[in-house]
Amino acid sequence: MNRDLSFSIGADVPFNRVSPKYGLKEVLASLTLLIPMLIVALVFAIIFTADVPWLHLIWAAILVYGIISTIIILRQARAIGYAEREDDLLIRRGIMFHKATVVPYGRLQFVDVDAGPIDRMFGLATVKLHTASAATDATIPGLPRAEADRLRDSLAGLGQANLAGL
C-alpha cells in the first residue's frame, strides 16, 4: 500500500507526499454528487421496476463509476509529490498523465493558501504558486494546515531571497 506510484522525473531528490486525508477528502467531494444521483436512480428503478426493468442498469452504472473513480482518486492522491530543492520547487502528479512542474524561487510573485469548507473539515489546505506567467500551474493540494503555512512562509522567504526581475 505504500508503494511509490509516481513516475521518476530524473531529479534525485526525495519527494514529500501530501496528507493521506487528501484522498479521502477528494472521494468525499465526489461522493456528495454521486450518492444523491445513486439514490434517485435507485428509487426510480424500484418504482418502475415492473415497466422498465433496464432502469436498474443506471444505478448499477453509477455505482461502478463511483467505485472506479474512488480507486483512481485515491491512487492519484498518493501520486502527488513535491520537493523543496535548493533553488526551486518541484511538483509532480498523475498516474495516467504524468505532469511535473518546476518553479524557481526567484520567479515567485506570490503564494496563495486556500482552504474550502470540505478542506477545513479535514484540516487541509491548498498551496498555489504564482509567477508572472499565467501558464504556471503549480498547485499543491491536500497539505495539512500547519505544513501549508510553513511551506508558504518558507517559499515567501526563499522568494524574497532569490528575487529576480522580470
Next chain:
Amino acid sequence: MSEEPKPTEETRASAEQTRASADAGTGGAVAEAAAPEVWHRVHPLTPILESIGVLVGIVIAAAYSLQNFFQSAVEDLANGKSVDLTFAGWLRTHPLVILAVVGGIILILLLTAFFSWLAWRVMGYRVDDEAIYYRRGLLSKKLRKARLDRVQSIDLQQKLLPRMLGMAELVFDVAGGTDSNISLKYLSKKRAEELRDELLRTVRTKKQQGAEAHTHAPAPEGGSAASAQAARGPAAASPTAETPGTPVAPAAGGLGDEPESGVDRSVPERGDDSLGVRLTKRLGAMADGVSSEAEGSLGDLLAPYHLAPSIGEEGEIIRVPVHRVVVASLLKTETLISVIVVLAVITAAIVMLALGIKEAFIPILVGVLPGVFAAFSVFRKNLDNANFVVRLGESGLAVNHGLFSTSRKVIPLDRIQAVCLHQPLLWRWAGWWQAEYNIASDSSDKDSNLLLPVGDVDQALLMVGLALPDPQLPEGVAADTLVRSAMYDRKSTHPQAADAEALFHGQPRSSRILDPLVWRRRAYALTGSLLVLRLGALDRRVDFVPHVRVQSLRYHQGPLMRARGLGTVSVHSTAGPIHPTVTHQSDEDAKRFFIEHAERTRIARQRFDAAAKTAPGGREDER
C-alpha cells in the same frame, strides 16, 4: 442648468476650477490651488467629432427610409401602377406639419450646437510640475490626472476624421492597470506635437531625476526643488503588492511598474540584455544620437547576424510600405480561407439560380454579407500596420504605423519575454516573415505585440536580433545561420547550415504517428542565452526564449505519448502570442531537458541580476 458658467471669462474659469477640485474624487487628488491654474482649451470641433457617430447614424437612418420610399415608388412604376402619393397629398393639405418638422430639425441642430458649445467650454487640460490633468463632462464631471513621473509613453493618434480636419489626440499611457490611459482630444496636430515634445522632455528629466535620487547620487544642478519632488515621486510610486495572498516579491511585481517606454538606463549594459537595450544604452551614452556613430554601434552589436543595417532619416531602420502590408494580409491563411468560403457560397447561390431556385438566391447573398464584413474588418485591421516605421531613438525603438489613422508607440525592449517569427503558407513565395513578442504586462492588447507586421528575411533578422540578447553561439556558427536554419530547416542554403543544423535536436522517429506532418521539422536548439524552437510544417514558425526570461517549466506525458516513449516540456513565458513548447522528445531527453533547463535558466538569471548589482553605478536595491 443651474451650474451654467458665468458670463465673464475669469470668474467662470475660477468657478470651474473650484468645482473641478470638488469633484476630484473621480480623478484623484488635485494639487492645492495655490498656484494659478491655467486650463487650456481643446479644439472647438471636439464635441462634434466625438458625436460624429450619432450624426452618421441619423443620416444613415434617414437615407434608409428615403431609399425605402424610392424603392417602392420605382417598383410601382415598373409594375405599371401609379406611384402611391397619398402621403404626399396628405402633406400638401397640411403645410403646418412640414413647417413643424423643419422647425424641429432646426431646433435640434441648434440645441446640439448649443450643448456642444457648453461641453466644449468645460473640456480642458492643464499641465503643472507634477502632473497633467484632463477634465470633461457637462453633467457628470470627470477629472483625470496623470503624474508625469508615471507616464510611460505619449502617443500621438490620428483617427480618420480628425486627421482629415488636421487634428490629433494625445494618449498618455500611465503605469498601473488597464484603463489608466488619458486620451486628450482633440488638438490641432501642430499643438499636439508641440505638447507631446514638451511633455516628453519633462517626463524624461523627471524620470532621470527620479532614478538619480533613487541611487542616492547627487542631484544635478539647476533644479534642487524639482529633484526633491522627483525623489518623492519614486518613493510613492514604488510598487506595492497589489495581489492577494502572500506577497513574496513586492519589487518583482514589476508588471506594469517598470518603465515601459524607453529603457531603464540606471542599470548598466549587461551581456544578457537584449541587443536593442544595449544599443539604446550606448546611444544614450553618446552625446547626441549621431547617425554614423549609431549605425556603427548597431552594426557592431548585430555583427553575429551578418547584417549591414542602414539608418535612414531620423533614425529610421525599417519601413514597411503599404502595398506589402496589403498583399501580405491578403495572403494570410485566414483571409484566404474566408475568401474561399465566400466564393463557394456565392457560386452555390448562382448554381441554384441557374437551376431555377430563385427564392434562395437573395437570402444566401444576404447571409454572406456578415462574412464579407468580418473579412473586411480583419483586412482593415491589418491595414493599420501599413506604413510601419521603426525608428531608433534615444528612448528605444519607436514605431509609427497606420494608414488612415496614425499612431505611435514605443516597443518596450527591456520587457520582452519571448519573440517569435511566423510565416503563413503563402508568404513563402515572397519570403516574408512576421515577428511578434511576449511582454511582461497584464494589460496586453491583442494586436500591439507586433515587432514587424511583414518583412523580408533581413528585416526579420534585424528586429529579432534587436529584441533578443546576444545568442552566444559556439565558434563557427553565426547567429544568422542558426536563425535561418530554424526558419528554413534543412532547406537553408547557407554554407554553414550543416553546423547550425547540428545544434538542433529533432523529434525521434517514434513521434511520427502523433505529428505526421511536423515531426521532421520540429526541433529545439540551445545556445548560451537562448532556446530556439523550430515549429510548424505549413505555417512556419520559430520561437525564441531567452534563458533569463523563463518563468517555470512543465513536463507532461499522456498515455499515448508513454506508449511511444515521448515527453513534452512547456516553457512558461508571460501572456502573449508565444507559448513555447518542446514537443514530443524522447522521454529521457525530455526529462533531462526539464531538469537541466531549470538549472540553466536559474543560473542565467542569477548572472543577469548579479551583473546589475555589481557593476559600478548600478542600482543596489534594484530588482
